[in-house]
Amino acid sequence: MWLGTVRNLASVKVTATIGCLILCARLQGGLTPEASAGAEPILGAVPAEAPSGEGTAPFARHTYRRLLRLEEAVFRSAADRASRSVVRLEWVGGQTLLGETFPGGAVASGLVVASQGWIVTSTYFFVEKPEALIVRFTDGQISPGRILGRDFNRMVTLVKVDRNCEMLLPEPCPPTELRVGMWTIAIGWTISDRPHLGVGILSARNRIWGKGIQTDTRTSPLNYGGPLIDIYGRVIGVIVPFSPDGKDPVAGVEWHDSGIGFAVRLSDIQDVLPRLAEGRDLFPGKCGVSFAHQNPVLATPVIASVDPRSPADLAGLKPKDRLVQAAGRAIRRASDFYEVVHQHYGGDEISVLVEREGKIFEVQMQLAPDHEPLARVFRGPKSPATPP
């Protein structure tokens, strides 16, 4: 009876292991429902008795290997599904004319985002507009492209081609389905004949003042502008370089291939598309206030100083004013306010609730575009007086 029970326990363990592996794969988001249904026979093919081996039971390794094979199949099918929306941009002139200092050449990845031929890529490559731009699709078609607008805050650029892209639209991944730790696949198209892929996981949902998401998938000029997708081939966002405090248009590239990569959510891009389509360049918003504490996360939102003629000055804000609410969001720390400002653009109007001498009142503030002269980044030597 004892022996029988032990044997039963062993068989339970085996069954449970297989079940759990499938479950894990599902939890990780590793399998579509159809794929996991198809997967069961594969895992089921694992011999119930451990194959005669080299002393240690190779059962776990065997099953683990099957799981890796499933992962490979999932990566491929996801990449295949998303690849038709990926384009390759090549251009003449522009940043490469004289600049040799930065990684990245005259080739970049892009993503189709609207049926009227709108393609999004990374502003990183287009700090200077190129003389001519060619867009290559995965079906072999080549179309000339034209830059409509560039966003220097979320670092995306809108390119227009004369082609109906109805059939090439990507499927978006609902933001509510983002889970830290889920698989992410980065698709780029710069170095090989077909779009290439890299895998990793979602590291954080909100980074760089809420402008983007973070991934440990290797990102670099090889896939900036390409999509970051989930395992169903749905697009989470567009890969861009980001830097927490750098204001240069090329800031963040120093982190390429480091395992700290960023993408702008597709939904955020959709919001800004109409403005870019008007042919405007968008810059980060600037407010012109500073707070007492250097660290914005620790600082209370009490204004220490207001820059003269800045948006805050024009709106009538004064030192010792306490910010209560901005753009409908409660402000508890200075960082909350920075986050609101960073998510808006120069020219945007935000309403701010201010507390002064016990009274709360509302002011409208039009943010100023915050940008440094761009040409200097690539043309001519850097002046020694350049602030960091």
Place this chain on the structure above:
Amino acid sequence: MNAAMILIITLLRDAQRKLWHVLVGAIASSLFVPVSLSGFATESPDPLAQEASFSNPIEIQSDPVIEALSKVVKLVGAGGYLGLEPFQTGIAVAPDGWVLTCWSHVLLEPAVTVTLADGRRFFGEVVAVELELALALIKIDSELPAWFDLSDLVTDPSPGQWVYALHNAFGIAVGQEPVSIQRGIISGRGSLTGRRDIAGKVVEWQVLFLDFVTSAPGTAGGAVVDLEGRLVGLIGKPVLHQRTRVWSHYAIPAATVASWVQATLARYGSADRNSPPFTASESTRPASQQRAATQLTPEQLGIYLVPELVPQIPAFVDWVVPGSWADRATLLADDLIVTVNGQIVRTCREFRNYLHTLARGQSVKLGIQRGDEFIELECKLPD
């Protein structure tokens, strides 16, 4: 038999029932699954007992990828100044002391130190070199305990496939320590071009791009293996990709490497050790790119490009000779030539070089940027 014992036996009988199955299964698997997902852990009754034998880490587990570690060797040679690191990786390719690595400055020394995975050290002699792929074969006077079987390669590596890279990045493994392992996937297939030899001949070679960072000092000559420990490729020297200006993380496909190794071993593995050490495979460059008197130039077509003050000047048309081929093709001054036959030409030089590859009399398609317009012209080149 007391009451407690009876209770236990009753419970164990109930274990036959399904509910109890599920419960026990859940407990068992909650203990088990994290271990199985962590990599190469085995279902050993006492894993700690095995970890105790830490002195020889390679023998702990019998996984094929771990076994492949014993086929990778560490090389130390010339370098250590001017930012050139003196170490590199190599792989054993034949039992009688043959080690394959990349041809680099590390081998510019009469004898290279070869440290096997078991810690034994030998002096190795560079016997054969392939200049285009930058490969080198080293011979040591010893039998090798383990080697990669070049007849059992991964011949069809595909993007999305998990692979392991085994190499001594930054020379971090010393003495008896095995080299490092990295895991990632094959990112895509593509080609790298570069000048490999003194003559400056441009060579193009097919590679596998990897999605993880393998371009670091010391990785060159390392192995990329699949889940079964079979050779997928050889990690090449750090290469700055010209088109993207990013360091390439790549491997030279195993099949390419193996064909040279096998051919060379057939020659040098025999008694004929007096052959010259340097060999270069036949040029892979297409004959059409050889310079010839019949090559077309923009000027012959009536196109005068803007002066090339710096190499990066785009192919702007400065002047079109009236009545010339270009005039008949309706080219105008200030046109920017963007594409030729769908291939982008970024600079005046790229346009000239592309024109060299075209034969007279053939049809050509030019993509022109004129103001805000993109125009395509199709016409036959002059005979």
